[in-house]
Amino acid sequence: MSGARTTPPGRTAAPMAGARTGYITLFDVRFEHGYYNASGGRCPDFRVVPTPACAALMSQLGMVFKDHGTGFSVLVTQARAAAMIAWVRSHYAAGPQGQGYWSWLSFLMVPTNPGFVGITNLPITTNPMVQNLHLDNRVASAVGGRMLLNGGGDEALYPVTGASWSVPTPAGRIAASLDLSGAPVAARASVSDGVTRFDLTGLPYGWYSVALTSKTGKPVAAKGAATTRLYVPQNPLSLVLLDLLLTQPVAGAGDAAAFPIPPMAAPPAKGAAPTPAEIQPVALTVAFQPRATYWHYYVVAQGRGHFADDLAISGGAVAFTKSAKALPNGDHAVLFTAGTPLPLHQRAPQRFALSGHRQGANGSRDAISVARLPTAPATPVWPLSSPKE
DSSP states (O other), X not given: OOXXXXXXXXXOOOOOTTOOOSEEEEXXXXXXXXXXXXXXXXXXXXXXXXXXXXHHHHHHHTEEEEEOSSEEEEEEEHHHHHHHHHHHHHTEEOOSTXXXXXXXXXXXXXXXXXXXXXXXXXXXXXXXXXXXXXXXGGGOEEETTEEESOOSSSTTEEEEEOSEEEXXXXXXXXXXXXXXXXXXXXXXXXXETTEEEEEOTTSXXXXXXXXXEETTSOEEOOOSSOSEEEEOOSSXXXXXXXXXXXXXXSTTSSOGGGSSBOOOOSSOOTTOOOOGGGOOOEEEEEEEOBOEEOOEEEEEOOSSOEEOTTOEEEOTTOOEEEEEEEOTTSOEEEEEEESSOEEOOSSXXXXXXXXXXXXXXXXXXXXXXXXXXXOOOSSOOOOTTOSOO
């Protein structure tokens, strides 16, 4: 039976058997942003940098990194693919902490657009020096034919830290630092005055957490300060830490289609490793949503006189409220405020018009007609509580 072959979300077509491409794609990551509606949603706002440990690992395993400006790719040479799979298989951890095939690549997404937070559906106070987003392919989900790494919300924001990290530690408790897999790491620690101070110097940049236990080893819930930090460099200044696992670490940990190496038996069984031909290129999308803002229009009368009551803004399904507003220079304006927040776009689809009449001081009644009002700029964006309406 013949017919077109379809590829499930998250997969891209693998090289044909025997094709002499020289490389096999592991990951093809694309950046999208709803703001960029004039360029098909492609987001050019990041430069991607492998962490030093990631760069060293890719070199060791025969991988190649390519930054495309609106995303990036990771490939492996065909000649080294079998050795890469064997390396991943050999790094199975029996646990109990960090059990599974935990092998991942870490990348820093460095913003190149200073206004990125302003146009994006993130807390307006987001500061890369204080917090970063963390994404990894364990939580990737198939949506609309794409494998999305994120939903663009603020749930993935974590505090960042340098090499020194202090964690409140109640009396009788022991604090241990863990990596992405949940396995303890060899961070130097000192305890004094109810605080454990971890020194992460020499550890790879990445996601770290702290687990508290009693002196008998029983897990204890932490209270107070956040127990997860993203250890990232001060330079370059990243906004996103992205971890890409090479294979599903344990059964049920994410969608198997989000990992280029097929799931492997746990614990490793003799002769059960995948072959290079089974590697499936994974297409992932980091999708950001545009910030929605309340648009304000100030209409100021020129000269003496005032606006008639029929002054109105129309267009689309957006209703505007109208109020009088005194401006800092003493002028009086009519303030129109959108009743619903409107997403920011590179090319705004809204078409608002102003119409009505102006009552002159001499009794004249002049028609007002502006067929197309300007759309809201992307900057500046002010919080609702800001006095700068």
